[in-house]
Amino acid sequence: MLVQLMIGALMIGSVYGLVGLGYGMIYKASGLMTLAQGDMLMIGAFLGLTFYKYLHLPFVVSLVFTMIIMFSLGLFIERVLVTTLLERGAQTVYIILCTISVAMVLQNIAMFAWGTNVKQFPPLFKKTTVDIFGYSVVPENLLALGVGIFCMLALHFFMTKSKFGTSMRAAAQDELAASSLGINVPLTKGASWGIASMLAGGIGVVVGPIFGVYLSMGALIGQKAFAGAVVGGYGNMYGAIVGGIFFGFIETLISAFVTVTYKDFISFAVLIIVMIIMPTGLFKEQVMDD
Amino acid sequence: MLNRLKEKKGLLIALAIITVVCGLMLKERYLALVLCFVCINIIAVTGLDILFGYTGQVSFGHAGYYAIGSYTSALLTLRLNLPPALAVIIAGFVSMLFGVIIAFPAAKLVKHFLSLLTIAFGQMVYIFIAVTVPLTNGTSGIVGIPHISIFGYTFSTNQSNFFLLLGVVILVFIAKKRIVDSRVGRAFIAIRENPHAANGMGINVRYYKILAFAVSAFLTGIAGALYAHLMGFISPDTFTASQSTLFMTMLLFGGIGSLVGPAIGSAILVATTELMQSFVSYQMLIYAIFILIVLFYLPNGVVGIIESLKESSRKQHTDKAVNNA
Numbered sequence: 001m002l003v004q005l006m007i008g009a010l011m012i013g014s015v016y017g018l019v020g021l022g023y024g025m026i027y028k029a030s031g032l033m034t035l036a037q038g039d040m041l042m043i044g045a046f047l048g049l050t051f052y053k054y055l056h057l058p059f060v061v062s063l064v065f066t067m068i069i070m071f072s073l074g075l076f077i078e079r080v081l082v083t084t085l086l087e088r089g090a091q092t093v094y095i096i097l098c099t100i101s102v103a104m105v106l107q108n109i110a111m112f113a114w115g116t117n118v119k120q121f122p123p124l125f126k127k128t129t130v131d132i133f134g135y136s137v138v139p140e141n142l143l144a145l146g147v148g149i150f151c152m153l154a155l156h157f158f159m160t161k162s163k164f165g166t167s168m169r170a171a172a173q174d175e176l177a178a179s180s181l182g183i184n185v186p187l188t189k190g191a192s193w194g195i196a197s198m199l200a201g202g203i204g205v206v207v208g209p210i211f212g213v214y215l216s217m218g219a220l221i222g223q224k225a226f227a228g229a230v231v232g233g234y235g236n237m238y239g240a241i242v243g244g245i246f247f248g249f250i251e252t253l254i255s256a257f258v259t260v261t262y263k264d265f266i267s268f269a270v271l272i273i274v275m276i277i278m279p280t281g282l283f284k285e286q287v288m289d290d
Numbered sequence: 291m292l293n294r295l296k297e298k299k300g301l302l303i304a305l306a307i308i309t310v311v312c313g314l315m316l317k318e319r320y321l322a323l324v325l326c327f328v329c330i331n332i333i334a335v336t337g338l339d340i341l342f343g344y345t346g347q348v349s350f351g352h353a354g355y356y357a358i359g360s361y362t363s364a365l366l367t368l369r370l371n372l373p374p375a376l377a378v379i380i381a382g383f384v385s386m387l388f389g390v391i392i393a394f395p396a397a398k399l400v401k402h403f404l405s406l407l408t409i410a411f412g413q414m415v416y417i418f419i420a421v422t423v424p425l426t427n428g429t430s431g432i433v434g435i436p437h438i439s440i441f442g443y444t445f446s447t448n449q450s451n452f453f454l455l456l457g458v459v460i461l462v463f464i465a466k467k468r469i470v471d472s473r474v475g476r477a478f479i480a481i482r483e484n485p486h487a488a489n490g491m492g493i494n495v496r497y498y499k500i501l502a503f504a505v506s507a508f509l510t511g512i513a514g515a516l517y518a519h520l521m522g523f524i525s526p527d528t529f530t531a532s533q534s535t536l537f538m539t540m541l542l543f544g545g546i547g548s549l550v551g552p553a554i555g556s557a558i559l560v561a562t563t564e565l566m567q568s569f570v571s572y573q574m575l576i577y578a579i580f581i582l583i584v585l586f587y588l589p590n591g592v593v594g595i596i597e598s599l600k601e602s603s604r605k606q607h608t609d610k611a612v613n614n615a
Contacts, residue, residue, distance in 0.1 A: 104532075227406075227410070
């Protein structure tokens, strides 16, 4: 029982962590905030469903296609909407509102394209449970966990080892110095928005088989991922993952041992308490107004 | 005197048109209800304006205060049998208390984190009222909330409620004007423009930020309580995160930091919502389009357009005067 709980907590935690990573990347690269990550996850799930169920593509191919589309969507939002607003001297609040309206538009598009009902993914595996060390585990959960860990490692190596990843980090540290060294700063900013929505979309495809695919599936996940990113230290990649897993465990343990009805209430309360007593997060990122 | 009247000509014409339109709308029950919604939203958005428009603090959780006001007033009248008029005022103060509680940590945070904190607050209130069945009756909501009655007169029709709400709106406008023109209002604006400079001028930034939260939560709470007594029925569906976004949209569309901005924004958005009643599924899309219009084409809202029109007509006047001379 406990082992299944732990695997469930790790699974949902890595989902929060990956979605929250997107927030951190965007904040690091451009100092801005998006609230569209949750709906990016939803759109990703619907796209994955379409590729897998209606076009009968293999799961991995659906996942890759979805991630490519989501990357372009994120790039588009940054290049077309956010940059235009910034050039007109918009405040950060206006950018947040812009992402909220993007989220609303995405929800409406999804509603017209796929309807308001909960859509079920066809089962990905033949077995409903697999045995690991004598414990039976749902394979979809393991898949989500595996994809989560893979994405985190891939992103880590991309950011630290590849040339483009290094230039992204350089641009995040000092735009002026980076662009004087020949780094295409607008491209790195666009790419960070693209990667953020790509991660959210990819995770959407993976959690679709677990929770079902529906319009509001992203809302709570998006907000809790944000909470995780804050708890970890906003703007810190690894902090977002740790924070996400932290919330995964809190939620799972509370709903298993304390109360199911109030689990989301308690999650948000934990977030507010953390923001009050430890606003810099576990990884000590700067959040104060000075 | 005549000159002053001439200056205010535009305002007088606008007032006359509004009076005629309201008079015509009051003839029908449903249209009177729409007017009531406009009034309630004006009160709530005015509250948000004091926070965001004057002090520059974002809130994406004002539906939370709206909900606290609604539920407090409804429960006080139904469980404790308090007179509704008293319950509305108590609800305002309860909401204010929550405003202060949130303001203590919020006054330290920058925009992004303030947004998140207020979102988290709004979500907590929403979840609480949706799951705490013994107190709030959960998602099925509370029914049979009595109408407001003052001195034995019950405001039971939409028309009479409109006049009551109009009275409250006028009171709120007077109060807001007095706050904004006072020392407190100037402190708010100084904090919005530059908190560090304000601090240097000897303004207690933290105190005024908390004060702005308190006033804002009070007004929005009152609006929520009035909503509960107008409709007689409340359920968590009214108090979702999109309601907070809607308040923000109304404020930005009308124009921040002005007296009439919230009124214009509320009127236009409520009217659009009601006109689009048959396209409920497009509602979110319409709000999104409103937000995008504001962001890309109307950074200062409708009030900004009016201001720039005034500016250009004044310029024409002075140009004429120069030419004549």
